[in-house]
Amino acid sequence: MTEMDVKAEQELAAIRALLIEAYGIEGDVSPLPGEHDLNYRVRVQDGGQYLLKLHAPGDADDLGMQIAVLDHLAQAAAGLPVSRPVLDREGASTVKATLRGERTARLLTWLEGDIWAKAASRCPTSVDTLGDLLGRLDRCLEGFGHAGTKRVYAWDIGRADMHLPHVDLIDGADKRVAVGAILERFAASVLPKLEACPRQVIHNDANDYNVLLDEDGRVSGLIDFGDMVETWRVVEIAVASAYALIGTRDPVGTIAALAAAYHRVNPISETEANLIFDLVRTRYAVSMCMAAKQIRENPENTYLLVSQEDVWRELQRLERENRAIAVARIRDACGFAPVAHAASVVRWLERNAHGFSVIVKPSVTKPEVAVFDFSASSPEAAQWAALDAAAAETRIAGQIRGQSADFGIGLYGEDRGIYQGDAYETATAGERRSIHLGVDIFAPAGEPVHAPFAGKVAFLHDDAVAFGFGPTVLLEHATDTGDIFWTLYGHLSRSSLAKLAIGQPISAGESFAAFGAPEENGNWAPHLHFQLVTDHLGLEGCMFGVGLRDQWQVWREVSPDPSVVLGLSVPASVIVARDKDFLVRERHRRIGRSLSIAYSAAPLKIVGGEGAHLVDEDGTRWLDMVNNVCHVGHCHPRVVKAAQAQMGKLNTNSRYLHDSLVEYSRRLASQFPDPLNVCFFVNSGSEANDLALRLARAYTGNRDVITVDHAYHGHLSSMIDVSPYKFAGRGGEGRPAHVQVAEMPDLYRGRYRYGDVDAGRKYADDVRNQILALAANGRRPALFFSEGILGTGGQLTLPEGYLREAYAHVRAAGGLCLADEVQVGFGRVGSHMWAHQTQGVVPDIVTMGKPIGNGHPMAAVVTTEAIAASFANGMEYFNTFGGNPVSAEIGLAVLDVIRDERLMHHCKVVGDRLMDGARALSRRHAIIGDVRGYGLFNGIELVRDRETLEPAACELDFVIAEMKCKHRILLSSEGPHHNVLKVKPPAPFSAADCDYFLEALDDTLGRLSP
């Protein structure tokens, strides 16, 4: 043992003694690194761990602050992953110790995790959870105060201006220039805005050595409160971001994600959001000044030089970012409008558009416009790309002439492949700007350009670069509330610029420029690029004309759709397609969160459909086995054509006479036996059931309803009331007093099962029981709701005689009987047009929806003349959309296709094949407990044990996920136990599709562990 080892061992022994004496703790002690303090890890026998800190004598305020904050957090934030103080035997949080001089000892609870800087698990979740932790921490620190935090601290970037005198100490002119500019900007423009922001004590040093991550990359701890200071709250986000972004692909995205996570738990103001990007840069600038100062004082400290390499590299990356875009992205992530005044500019434009002058050809009052598709996905993309300017000009002019158009346009929002070259690259590796931010107007060179409204010349620029903007003018305008914006005119003639001077006023309608020829306009076929600009991003006359798809929500505010100015007779813009992550986030933000997403862990973006298949954005085809709505097949050409034709003629409400409506009611009613002759037209299945309830109440004079357990009849309040699936499920408010629930006739796991020939009558007895329960209170039923096959009940076919007996009980009590055919109607069951017909009954009211319009929102009620007459009590029945001519034509087309393509018979043949196949599989896979259904409305119930019928819900989840991922088949689960595989594909689902499904199911069940 060397002398040093002996000394170290003696120290450890002293510490062990201290631990026993002061805290009654015995354990292994090992030293940890520390700059000023001595730190030790203490492991006790039961596996528990502690951190022992022996603080060097020094600033009492500083130590007091660190002790006070942990005491405060122990009280105020029990759940935060920060160390907790461990009290000594006397209840004190510090102990005097002598080790290399007098020291103050503190024992803290140990935090598990790897240091961020070294953790392999670092990922986007780390950034989110760090923002979240800091937000929660700062909320707890809001009321915290301590003398030690009220200091003038060099590491407080809220006082960054104090470093201005140190800029000259930095080695390297480029670094000095960059740091000097950042600090000057801080003093001139950041600090005055900070003055309006909240101040409080913050941690101030969530750097990559002070943050711990667990193995999933989630933040598991924050340590070292020695840099706390009372300053602007937003500094916390900036400091953490400066470290979190090191080495990430998209540094601004990292800052935005961290700020957004902080904001979710501790909302920041717009002003704070605006300052974060500058403050991150300020942190780097301060760090470089501090390092320069320390290196001057201690030239041997090479460690500082190394850590400064990271700082300078990251600062340079941020310097390459466009500041305005960075700020807009951070604002957007926090839920603020990316460009604060963009919406108000657009509103001003929309309000005033009627008075705008026409930009080209003001003499033509209603211009004919030829629309060109320059998108990368255009079928002509390769041809356009191959043309030089002259050839493109000829082709464009030819097409304009061919269409007798006055000019041509290229669209806003189009994703174009034509923008090659470095100019379109962003600061992020591999990213290119490609979305067109303006509208192109094609006309010959020399065509005059007129100002749409008054303004003044703000910027003139001539980039003289091939495929650049060429001569460009930006006119500046102001709204009536003083918001400034610009209109941009690119590809002008060079002589246009010569005639204009900065500041020169331009009046509305004034012809101030002209289209340039290829040799002067950047080498393009002559056209005007017209763009709105709410923020020129500091680029002035060099403003971009093309934006980034992945940040479209920001770019579309920087340059909104100029259609509002142009007022053309054709759309001048397209919707920019976005990736799935963005669409999910925006859905959550802008659409009610209770709207669910199928396969939420890996949702699908579906852009097309054909027959029984759906097509996603990559062109992958998915076999759709759940969509009974597009009953005659996705986008069936006959239905599409009928809709298009009628939409081109007339669509109005049903108050006028129209042949299609009457013809449709005749055709629909003819699908039912007498006396079901009268139709009402509505817009959804829920509405149909609601109207049916009103009809029944009007006819019977009763109010009560009997419904079958687990049923779903719609989302209206009245229908939630009669849907046990909803009122007895999550978020439900229980059974309303006017509703009786009859036992669900489940032949597989209910009281009476397959083989009981009397099961129908026995289950129907419970309908009678409900009637008796009503009668006991002097009430009678208005309506009995039932489907012909129970959908949400688990695709259950009804026992023989069930509806016949139940209807008899209800009618005997003066009630009416409704068959809800919203799911199961229109020939899907194969043997009949309507599922209730499999029970040999004629209801009093039938409701239809989903398949009735093949996806078009329409629905219907069919009932008897007597019931309809009782409803005509003086109150008008009006439904704005129900029965409109377009819906009627679509309804007719659906009936035609069902008839002409023999779809009912097809459902029977393929449905039988499917059930035979599934039953054959059940002989090999014991997990298949039951196969049931009619036609193409089927349930395959999975159980873990055929005796106990224990539901195999997790297994079904696996099956559904596998069928999607491995076989591209879309399915879903059903039933009270979520263990029934629901099958209800569009009717064109073929025998080959059926066999493919059965093979895939066989394969998937085979991979379920026994």
Ligand SMILES: Cc1ncc(COP(=O)(O)O)c(C=O)c1O
């Ligand atoms: C049996 C049944 N009835 C009614 C409805 C409600 O139809 P809609 O969603 O068109 O309002 C549904 C919808 O799933 C249903 O399954």
